[in-house]
Amino acid sequence: MFALDPLLLGDVTWGDFAVVAVKVGVSFVVLLVATMFMVWFERKVIAGMQNRIGPNKAGPFGLLQTLADGTKLFFKEDLLPEKADRFVFRLAPFLSFVPAFLSFCIIPVGGDFTDGNAGKVRLFGHTTLLQVADPPIGVLLGLALSSIAVYGIMLAGWSSGSKYPLLGSVRASAQMVSYEAALGLSVATIFLLAGTMSTNGIVLGQGGLRNWNIVATGVIPFVIFMLAATAELNRPPFDLVEAEQELVGGFNTEYSSIRFALFFLAEFMNTMTMSAIIVTLFLGGPQPISIGSWTADVHLGPFTGTFWFLAKVLVFLYIYIWFRATLPRLRYDQLMDLGWKLLIPVALAWFMALAGLKVAQNAGWGGGAQALGMVVGAAVILACFGLLRMATRVSARVRAEEGAMF
Amino acid sequence: MLAASGLVAQNIAFGIVALIMIVGALRVVTTKNVVHAALWLVLVLAGAAAQYLILSAEFVAITQVLVYIGAVTVLFLFGTMLTRAQLGRATDLNNKNWALGIPVALLLLGTLVYVLIDSFHAEKLVDDPKDVPNVTTQQISDSIFRPYLVPFWALSFVLLAALIGAIVLARKD
DSSP, rough: OOOOOOSSOOOOOOOHHHHHHHHHHHHHHHHHHHHHHHHHHHHHHHHTTTTTOOOOSSGGGGGHHHHHHHHHHHHHHHOOTSSSSSHHHHHHHHHHHHHHHGGGGGGGOOOOOOOOOTTTTEEEEEEEEEESOTTTTTTHHHHHHHHHHHHHHHHHHHHTTHHHHHHHHHHHHHHHHHHHHHHHHHHHHHHHHHSSSOHHHHTTTOSSGGGSHHHHHSSHHHHHHHHHHHHHOTTTTGGGGHHHHHTGGGGGOOOHHHHHHHHEEEEEEEHHHHHHHHHHHOOTTTTOOOTTTTEEEEEEEEEGGHHHHHHHHHHHHHHHHHHHHHOOOOOOOHHHHHIIIIIIHHHHHHHHHHHHHHHHHTTOHHHHHHHHHHHHHHHHHHHOOOOOOOHHHHHHHHHHEEEEEO | OOTTTOOOOHHHHHHHHHHHHHHHHHHHHHHHHSHHHHHHHHHHHHHHHHHHHTTEEEEEEEEHHHIIIIHHHHHHHHHHHHHOOOOOOOOSSTTTGGGGHHHHHHHHHHHHHHHHHHHHTTOOOOOGHHHHHHHHOHHHHHHTTTTTHHHHHHHHHHHHHHHHHHHHHHOOO
């Protein structure tokens, strides 16, 4: 049940085992090295946007800057605050680092999805999928791992035995739990269309630009997922967890040396993994761009899919950096309002509308009946939004009468 | 029920995970630190998820992780940090009505044992792993939303009532 990889069907030989080991090893190393370059990329792009030069001393174009920083961090003294909870303090960095690695396992980083190949490629005499694992509950695994990553940040702040980190981690847990709901609801629309939770199956259903989930689900779930993912990653403009002006450094104030480096790496690694998940879920992953019968031709043998995957992921990495360089941070109540009063209701309404449409199609309704259903559905949703707005208005007025300040 | 002799690895794994869960559960109630207690609880819940995985019910396992570890315990910790975040030992952790928990626990145990015996009798897991029935997520959802729809609704109403009750208690006016 756990491995739908054609490699592991039937008898498993040592050769198959070696292929799996190589896949795990390669994804580990590639992710680490890519994180290194991601940090460089981010610093360089932000520098460009702010009219600075950015890192340019270590290696060509400053490419080795992160390596130099990492080496420096290794040799720094590792401080442990006197009031810290020793065990939890040491455990926390790993709780945010390990899920960052694990969630990359479910992402198809390449493969041939044309002509019914279902992502299988032949490498060194073995037929396999270009992803470490393809569990039938794939995307849910990603969500579960991102909810475990909350623990790393939360416990880091608590165990430091200091006020600012604690405030940072309280903010973090509230923020991440609230946005997980919006994240899950927007992914549910994809489950509805794809009929599967396996990442391989979701990518397989996205042949051709019209079937990409960003188009097929009607853009809104994509926008919600993108916003919620940014909040889940604690990246700007949702980086209240480490608001330097208010919280010194946020949850990681008391961390130094390699433990700090682990948090830092995990943050960038999560950014990359989340970009990869967005590409997999909404933009067809390794599927080439094709409109109608026209397909953008790139011929790289078994790595054609990998080319498309990397190209799409790079776009999202750039967008995340762009966010950071341009958008001001939200205030905390604005953050909560956006999550609870806008994203979650919209995601829920959109999900219900799509589900209704799907049921109507399955029941064989004609075009007119479907259109009527859509109108009725839209009216119901609008009425619900009106009620919700009235409720929030009333509660805001009550709070204002009680003397709350906004 | 898990005593099928053909599944040696599964039985050993079950034993190890069960042992870890028991130790974790004991530590939840004996530790002097609220946050540590929540962390031990995470261990117990993760153990339950691992047991589901051993039974190859990966959907239930991942839901367990998502709901109990990812949401419920995070909210526990959030509440604790917001209200009483001191590090180290706390002295007033024991509720003075703790003894009431014993009959409740025994009652729960009795109900669970009765239900399990009543529905499975002497049924055993099949010996050959190839004969294990393959229950898919779709079958689970079909049975939740068809024969068990009314209990499912009743449960959601209980949750809704709890939610509204909490809001009523927390509101000042």
